[in-house]
Amino acid sequence: MANVRLKLLDELVSYLKNIPGIGEKNALKYAFWLAEHKDKARAISTLLNEISTSVKPCKLCYNLTINEDGICDICADSSRNRGLVCVVESIENILEIELANVYNGLYFILGGVISPIYGIDSIIKRIDHLAQRIIEEHIEEVILLISPTTEGELTIQYIKEKLKQSSIKITKVAIGVPAGADINYINRKTLIEAFKMRTVA
Ligand SMILES: [Zn+2]
Incomplete structure (x- = not known):
């Protein structure tokens, strides 16, 4: 045949x-x-x-950009609150937060969570980069928007450990997000509530 x-x-x-x-x-x-x-x-x-x-990843936050200097529009926007960095898993999370109009700080994309299945090297490298940014840019608060799954919690623990020396305020957006839920699937209303109710991580 x-x-x-x-x-x-x-x-x-x-x-x-x-x-x-x-x-x-x-x-x-x-x-x-x-x-x-x-x-x-x-x-x-x-x-x-x-x-x-x-199109390339932003040098500072890994959002996508076509800007010549490699810095995305959000990172380049001087009207944003530069003392806040929201750590998210993916670019889609940024889009959701921007559409929800609930946050005016900067971002940092992890590109996933620490997972024994998918490997951890790239995430660890990004967390090192985050730690470096916190020192260099005088960030006041790191907001973690990470899925409350086992891998997500592991990632949060790792970030906290890594940032411990800088004694920076670390909060997490978790209330309103059901335990075990993937942050990529929560609806906008829940996201807005979760953002307002963030607690010390
Ligand atoms: Zn950026």
Whole structure:
């Protein structure tokens, strides 16, 4: 029987299915769609090429930026409260907080939580960077918005240990967030409440 799937499409599927939320079945669906809609596929290809060369992580907080100096718009905004740094797991968390309009300080993206499954090196490196920022930038309060899961709690403990010497105020946004819940799935109203009710970590 002839192979109905082309090798090129198989290769595309193998990349697409790595994207969070896209399984094998959807990856196949998208690959076929792209093969059939050539104009859109070319436009997406051009855009992806541009994104891969011009979008980079902010040097200070790991948010994404296209600014030449490598500093994102939030970090460059002088009207924000520069004494506050909110530590989050992902860029999506920043988007949610900004939309909720509940916070006007700076951010720091961990890129996940310390997990025995996914490895810890990159997170540890970022926490080292955070500790360095706290000393250099005279930060007054670190707000932890981290999932109250086992891995999240482990991450919070590690950050607290790492920042102990600087005797900085560390608070956590946890009240209102159900224990064991993933911070990426809480709704906006809960997020606003949780932010207002933050407690000393
Ligand atoms: Zn930034």
